[in-house]
Amino acid sequence: MPETLPFTPNPFFRCAGPNCGVLKGVSDRWWVMWTSFDERKIPVVHLAPWDEELAVREGALHVCGEGCAQKLQSQFMGNVLENRGRRSGG
Numbered sequence: 001m002p003e004t005l006p007f008t009p010n011p012f013f014r015c016a017g018p019n020c021g022v023l024k025g026v027s028d029r030w031w032v033m034w035t036s037f038d039e040r041k042i043p044v045v046h047l048a049p050w051d052e053e054l055a056v057r058e059g060a061l062h063v064c065g066e067g068c069a070q071k072l073q074s075q076f077m078g079n080v081l082e083n084r085g086r087r088s089g090g
């Protein structure tokens with residue numbers, strides 16, 4: 001069932017980085033990351049400069065900087081390898 005709540009922009013974004021969780025300020029240069037599957041079901045990680053529209057999308061991760069982006073990318077890569085190993089491993 002889709003959410004039918006009225007659109008309420010949330011001014012508070014928190015960094016999704018492991019052990020980070022800082023709050024975004026107005027002037028901070030942040031990034032948005034999200035993952036998806038392409039048409040061949042291959043997991044893809046996306047990274048884009050901060051954009052309010054991207055930031056409020058479902059599944060969007062808010063990232064305070066390069067360090068946290070790298071940690072999240074590393075987490076993503078670990079998950080992919082883990083899933084792959086599970087799938088092909090007997």
Ligand SMILES: [Zn+2]
Binds near residue numbers: 016021022064
């Ligand atoms: Zn962070």
